[in-house]
Amino acid sequence: LNEAKEQQPNYSPAHYIAAYLAQDLNKSKEAILGPDLSDRRNLINQLLHSEAIQKAITQESVHKKISMFEAENRAKSYLNEITSDFSYSTLRFAALSLQKLWTQLYDGIEVHNFDTVRELAKDYEIVYTPCHRSHIDYLLLSYVIFNRGLMVPHIAAGINLNLPVVGNILRGAGAYFIRRSFNGNMLYTAVFKEYVHSLLSRNSPIEYFIEGGRSRTGLLLPPKKGMLSMTIHSHLRGATKPIAFIPTYFGYEKLFEGSSYIHELNGKPKEAESVWGLLSSVRKIEKVFGLVHVNFGDPIYLDDILRQNDAQGLTLNIDDDLPKSVIQSVNHTAQAILENINKAAVINPIALLSLLLLKAPEHRVEQNALIQELDDYRQLLKLSPYDSRMMMTELSGRAIIDYALKLKQIEQHQVEDTCFIQVSDKQKGLLNYFSNNILHSFALPALVATALSHGDTQVSAIHNYVTQLYPFFKEELFLKWQANELEAAIEQILHAFSVLNWIKQNDDVIELQQPRSLQALADIMASSLTNLGLMAEILSKFAHTESLGLSKLEKLTKIGLKNMLASGDLANSSYFDKSTVKTFSQTLKSLNLAQVQGGSIQLKQADALDVLKKPHPQAQQALNQATTFSEKVLKDFELIKA
Numbered sequence: 001l002n003e004a005k006e007q008q009p010n011y012s013p014a015h016y017i018a019a020y021l022a023q024d025l026n027k028s029k030e031a032i033l034g035p036d037l038s039d040r041r042n043l044i045n046q047l048l049h050s051e052a053i054q055k056a057i058t059q060e061s062v063h064k065k066i067s068m069f070e071a072e073n074r075a076k077s078y079l080n081e082i083t084s085d086f087s088y089s090t091l092r093f094a095a096l097s098l099q100k101l102w103t104q105l106y107d108g109i110e111v112h113n114f115d116t117v118r119e120l121a122k123d124y125e126i127v128y129t130p131c132h133r134s135h136i137d138y139l140l141l142s143y144v145i146f147n148r149g150l151m152v153p154h155i156a157a158g159i160n161l162n163l164p165v166v167g168n169i170l171r172g173a174g175a176y177f178i179r180r181s182f183n184g185n186m187l188y189t190a191v192f193k194e195y196v197h198s199l200l201s202r203n204s205p206i207e208y209f210i211e212g213g214r215s216r217t218g219l220l221l222p223p224k225k226g227m228l229s230m231t232i233h234s235h236l237r238g239a240t241k242p243i244a245f246i247p248t249y250f251g252y253e254k255l256f257e258g259s260s261y262i263h264e265l266n267g268k269p270k271e272a273e274s275v276w277g278l279l280s281s282v283r284k285i286e287k288v289f290g291l292v293h294v295n296f297g298d299p300i301y302l303d304d305i306l307r308q309n310d311a312q313g314l315t316l317n318i319d320d321d322l323p324k325s326v327i328q329s330v331n332h333t334a335q336a337i338l339e340n341i342n343k344a345a346v347i348n349p350i351a352l353l354s355l356l357l358l359k360a361p362e363h364r365v366e367q368n369a370l371i372q373e374l375d376d377y378r379q380l381l382k383l384s385p386y387d388s389r390m391m392m393t394e395l396s397g398r399a400i401i402d403y404a405l406k407l408k409q410i411e412q413h414q415v416e417d418t419c420f421i422q423v424s425d426k427q428k429g430l431l432n433y434f435s436n437n438i439l440h441s442f443a444l445p446a447l448v449a450t451a452l453s454h455g456d457t458q459v460s461a462i463h464n465y466v467t468q469l470y471p472f473f474k475e476e477l478f479l480k481w482q483a484n485e486l487e488a489a490i491e492q493i494l495h496a497f498s499v500l501n502w503i504k505q506n507d508d509v510i511e512l513q514q515p516r517s518l519q520a521l522a523d524i525m526a527s528s529l530t531n532l533g534l535m536a537e538i539l540s541k542f543a544h545t546e547s548l549g550l551s552k553l554e555k556l557t558k559i560g561l562k563n564m565l566a567s568g569d570l571a572n573s574s575y576f577d578k579s580t581v582k583t584f585s586q587t588l589k590s591l592n593l594a595q596v597q598g599g600s601i602q603l604k605q606a607d608a609l610d611v612l613k614k615p616h617p618q619a620q621q622a623l624n625q626a627t628t629f630s631e632k633v634l635k636d637f638e639l640i641k642a
Contacts, residue, residue: 044076044079047191048072052190052197055190056187057071057072057075058071060187078187085168087172089172091173091174099143109143110292110294111144111293111294113297113389116298117150117246124244125241127207127243128205129341130247130250131211131341132213132215134256136292138155138175141250142155142174150205152174153204153206155173155206156206156207157176158177159180161175176195178227193230193318197230197237200234203240217575220338220478223337228337229322233320233322233326236311237315237316243301244301244302247296249293252290252292252293253351288407290403298343298344311323311326335478339480340389341478342386342387345386347381347441348393349403351435351438352378352400353404354435356373356377357410358428363428364421366419376517380496380500383500384492386440386441409427410424410431411423432575442524447470448466448493450522452503452512453522458508465611469612470486475583476584502518531561532612533612533619534626536612538553540603540609542556543601543603547597548602550596550600551599556629556633557576561576563626563627585601
């Protein structure tokens, strides 16, 4: 009432209050029902005659030497291929069908921190940016949002899902289709960008997977920034609302696509992503899938990032290239999204159990010892949580084992009077996937434990060791801490170790109380440290006087890993591919330790990577032997003259 008198002193307060309530009602209506949607045919015609697409049609006609009529038909066919056909009746039908599906397959869907989204929906353009674990992700997020009374997003779906019948259902539920690659097709690019701009201009919530495709390893993939760039470009062309990105974490205890993931990691060709493939997987896998967790992470506000990169207030046209400040904003946003997805991790029983079993010899642990270890690791994360958004199972160690046996994810064996829990060969790959989901949560404690296990018993030495290694893991695992936050984080971890009676700390000196527990924790990061050590050894030998191709580095490292497995210096194979090499090389470049150019890398000084080869003399010897390649290998890789 007082505000009404101040704002409109010459009018009755009732007029101001009525207008305010009407505006608030419209905001609530838009958040729940979405903006007014033109029917699909009218929308396509409007976009086809937009200035941006008409300009692109003219350029297509000139450059491809075709008629304007033919160029316009191409643009129209692209719009028909891309555009969703949103239908409330399809949504209601899908919601009822999915409710039945979830009831049959899952013990429940646990949703965390959705209130954050609800609070933002009125005043922000919402862009959901979840991780991508399964085809179920598409359905699950829309179901969760719809079931909680907000408008479901328009979802960027791969063109491979545009199947007969299925494609129409997905369109009706808000999917719009995107090609894997634009291949320099300027007309398609202009049409797609204009369609995305139309969604954002009408304040339609949208969704896309920041990783692009599904992760086959359980680790977050490096970001694909195309959709993100288009979103920010569109915002700078003229926005009606500020943008809030909503990082979202999916935590599964069993996957539909599990068997196909295992085949791909074993070297078989990638199966085409399709809903038919998903349905086939459902028939093959026993229908006991446990719980599913959906955790909404801390929002990322685009205006804040634009301000930090001096890009706020810029205005762009559709054909403008992104200036440096906006490119920095895109990179900053992508990194923040992935870090916030990891902050929202759910430590579910299967992931935690997998993490502990897979680092054990022969993937087998005596049951009582495993129960104690499970309880210790739960306590460790309570004392030193990765983030306040992280969720953790409340089950005790014994209950976790019983739960995993119920889901048939582990096996129980009796040897005389001793009961052992172990991973079957059939489940090893899938459990490795689930352990990787939460690997980042234990990465820093494991690095601290590694330093202690290698004999660093002074706090200052531990800080020095972890600080030098941390940049490599920050990039690979999208860890949240900045360099100036490491000291406090390490102190918190050391305090947790003290509470667990693993160490005894006297000022700057640490005395180990349970070295076996510390070594077991350190083993979590052993595979990643081996990867780094091998790459460092290869670069020190072959890239300190001249450059080495990144593809050669990848292949040589794989040979080194095979050599270590054959010699018994490596107990378990570790995941390694070109993305590992790419992240490693980018980190070296950012630390000014190497020159990376044209797909090749060269160290700036031969001893630049000694910290990565440090662990202990025995490990150093193993790295040296594994990278002492045969003459044939050296000739094949042109490292010596034939």
